[in-house]
Amino acid sequence: MAGRITISEESVPRLPPGVKLRHDKARDQWLVQAPERVFVPDPIALEVIRRCNGEASVGAIVDDLAKTFQAPREVILGDVTEMLQDLADKAVMTA
């Protein structure tokens, strides 16, 4: 049994098996489907989760977001790390 996942700038996050990001037609909304749970990502969370493809590191994701949204990198790094750690603790993200 693995220990708790700690998200750092070097982590390479991805959705674990059984967790899916998909667009729901009926609600016209992006949803994260997990065992017996459905999460509605806000627009920022959606931008982050979409980039969690098991290839890009947190650092690379933050670089991309900083460029795309013209925002300070260190603020984004703090927010993204915190968000991903929270998701990992809820078992909807792994790294």
Added chain:
Amino acid sequence: MSETGRNPIDFPMALLAELTHRCPLQCPYCSNPVELEQAGRELDTGTWLRVIEEAAELGALQIHFSGGEPTVRKDLEEMVARARDVGLYSNLITAGVLLDEDRVGRLVDSGLDHVQLSFQDSEATGAERIGGYPDAQKKKLRFAGWVRAAGLPLTLNLVVHRQNLDHLPQLIELAVELGAQRAEIAHVQYYGWAFRNRAALMPTREQLERATATVEEARERLKGRLVLDYVVPDYYARRPKSCMGGWGRRFLNVSPAGKVLPCHAAETITGLRFDSVTERSLADIWQHSEAFEIYRGTDWMPEPCRSCERREIDWGGCRCQAFAITGEAGATDPACALSPFHDQLVALAEADSGADCRDFVYRRFANVVRRNTPMPAK
């Protein structure tokens, strides 16, 4: 990120597909109605496939294949594949004693997303006495291994009561050892079979307090390794639970014979008429059927519920519990301290918890009774 349960959505979240009432286990707290449906009355494959399509069109996001034991149906793979094809997230709720490794593989190939496996206790003797099925524990442990080896996420379903609550720490440890991502610890809900067995099942207040402390400690210790869902019992509480997230708001349950219910226990409420998928479409039933409309929202509520500030938090609690205790499904849930029946519910729980009774009325066809007679109100 929010869970959708906190935002009202006009679409159902999930379909509970009770494929059958047949089950090799005989748990005395089974949520199936005390009048079990015979195999000959079960819906055929084609009808289930249509129901699955209709559920997706209606906006359901998830499907729970349940029972009875859903794996007794040989056509389960076909249904899982259809759920995948129409974009439903699929969950198998199973006792795990009837499958071999090949069948687990076939279910994975059909697109199964998640498995929920029940354990009746942490050690074999107690578990097999509660479930009434010899050798169950060994088979369940083996099944859990196949699920994990196939890469499927696993949740352990742990229904707890007086006769296994003292093993809660060991049950949580079992979830960790088996590599489960989640464990759902649910106190028995007292209607149907459990209502008949309450004198053998009802925990004491002290057990409950200990269990809650155990869960809180384990949550902290296992953070990021095991998610613990805890369904708190409400008979020792002051306010009721938000049962099913509100009647007719989030869930549809289709019974083995095709009746569409707002919750799996709704048939315990005598006098309600449920529509069948063999006669009306799922969408028509969800939107217009009398059984869904009658307790949906807040208009049906009596006082003190109607003007209560929690009316859209707990949605009036549980209709089945209200019926079981008061004889009126539209009454205030007696779990609420504002109900005139609250003291009676607490007194009943305390008396049952102290009962010198270990024997169960097992859930089997031979023990079926015609009607779930509500307890007299006085």
